Amino acid sequence: MRSTEVSWLQALRKPAGPVLALALSLTACTTPSPQKSPSAPGTTDRPGQAAPAPADASGKASKAPRFVKLPPPRISRNWAEVRRQAAERLVAANPDGTYMDKPPFMLLAIPVMTVELNADGSVRTISVMRHPSQAPETVQLAIQAIQHAAPFGDVSKLPKPWKFNETFLFKEDRRFKPMTLDRAGS
Secondary structure (H helix, E strand, C coil), X not given: CCHHHHHHHHHHHCCCHHHHHHHHHHHHHCCCCCCCCCCCCCCCCXXXXXXXXXXXXXXXXXXXXXXXXXXXXXXXXXXXXXXXXXXXXXXXXCHHHECCCCCCCCCCECCEEEEEXXXXXXXXXXXXXXXXXXXXXXXXXXXXXXXXXXXXXXXXXXXXXXXXXXXXXXXXXXCEEXXXXXXXXX
């Protein structure tokens, strides 16, 4: 026997040896068996059965976010009310993508968006004022959240330009909190 084999055998004789041997034998049980892969992504071998949800970067199966249809917005008297109502609607329309507790010390990403409105409160344009260097996909998540929360109420009686900024505070799990609500103590 070679010296490496001898040292391995000596390690098995020590009290930790049986645990190591058990661990090595169990890892052999977890090797995947070769299976026929589907011809196209998202297809299954059995007709009528849905394909499993695609896995995200962490290996967990990702599920589609849930969006809520909101009631008509209130009429706001000033831009502070528009911003507050917009932040509340962002959270209400995207319940699976938001959080309301205190943001963590280290955030994943902080995109800053400018939302330009039409007179009726519908979204005219969304522009990105700050692209995060880490997790750039959070910009698209923020844009989708804004689109699902719109409209934001009649702004025709408010001074132009009809636009406001919102900062999105994204945690590691890619859920966000509008900074407007964080400043308000929510």
